[in-house]
Amino acid sequence: MIQFTIKQNDFLSKEIEAFSHTDYIGYDRRDEIENYPMYLLTLKNDVNRNWRESLLKDAQKSLLAALSSDLPEIIDKIEPENLTVCVVPRAKKENSYRKDQLLFKETIRIAVNKLGDDFIDGTQFISRHTNTKTTHLRRPIDDYDNDGSEPYPGISGNTCNFSENLRGRDILLIDDIYTENINIDEDMIQALLDCEANSVTFYAVGKTIH
Structure with a gap:
C-alpha cells in the first residue's frame, strides 16, 4: 500500500491523508506496472462492453482481496475508533447504470x-x-x-445527494483511481467536510503515475 498526501488547492481547503493500493497508468502502457489492476477496467464496465459474468466475478474477487488487505492497515495507521466507508459515485446519475456497472461500489459494501x-x-x-x-x-x-460539466469547485455539492448521517463521522472515502489535478476527489472530500464530517481519509485502488 502507498501513503501520500492530497494537497490543498482551489477545490480543497486543507491537506488530506491518503492511501492507494498500487500505481496506475493508462491501459496502453500497462506493461510498465507489475500486477496491473486490470480488474478496475473490468468493473468500470463502460457502455458498449458486456463482460461475461465469470469475468466480473473474478474482478470482484481481486478488488475484495485488495480492500481486505489495505483497509485494516489504514485503521492501524490513523487509529480512529471506526471509519464510515463512503464511495465516490460514478459520473452519471446512478439510475442510468446497469447493476453490473455498479459492482465497484457493491464490492466495497x-x-x-x-x-x-x-x-x-x-x-x-x-x-x-x-x-x-x-x-x-x-x-x-x-x-x-x-x-455534464467538467470538474469545478463545488460540483459535488451541486450534483450529489449527501446523507445527514455523515455529520460527525470519521470518513474513509474510496475511489477506483486517483489522478492528481483532475480534482474530482478533492471536491468530493471538501463536500464531506462541508457536511460536517469529523474527518476524511482517502483511499484509491490505483494512483495514476505519469
Whole structure:
C-alpha cells in the first residue's frame, strides 16, 4: 500500500491523508506496472462492453482481496475508533447504470460488512442526481452522450445527494483511481467536510503515475 498526501488547492481547503493500493497508468502502457489492476477496467464496465459474468466475478474477487488487505492497515495507521466507508459515485446519475456497472461500489459494501466493527457501511451515503462529464474517456464512445460539466469547485455539492448521517463521522472515502489535478476527489472530500464530517481519509485502488 502507498501513503501520500492530497494537497490543498482551489477545490480543497486543507491537506488530506491518503492511501492507494498500487500505481496506475493508462491501459496502453500497462506493461510498465507489475500486477496491473486490470480488474478496475473490468468493473468500470463502460457502455458498449458486456463482460461475461465469470469475468466480473473474478474482478470482484481481486478488488475484495485488495480492500481486505489495505483497509485494516489504514485503521492501524490513523487509529480512529471506526471509519464510515463512503464511495465516490460514478459520473452519471446512478439510475442510468446497469447493476453490473455498479459492482465497484457493491464490492466495497461487501468488504466493509466482512471486516467487522472497525468499519461502518456508508456506501449509500452519497448518490449522484445530476450527470457530470466522465473524465476517464479519452475518445468518444458510439451511442454514448458524455454530457455534464467538467470538474469545478463545488460540483459535488451541486450534483450529489449527501446523507445527514455523515455529520460527525470519521470518513474513509474510496475511489477506483486517483489522478492528481483532475480534482474530482478533492471536491468530493471538501463536500464531506462541508457536511460536517469529523474527518476524511482517502483511499484509491490505483494512483495514476505519469
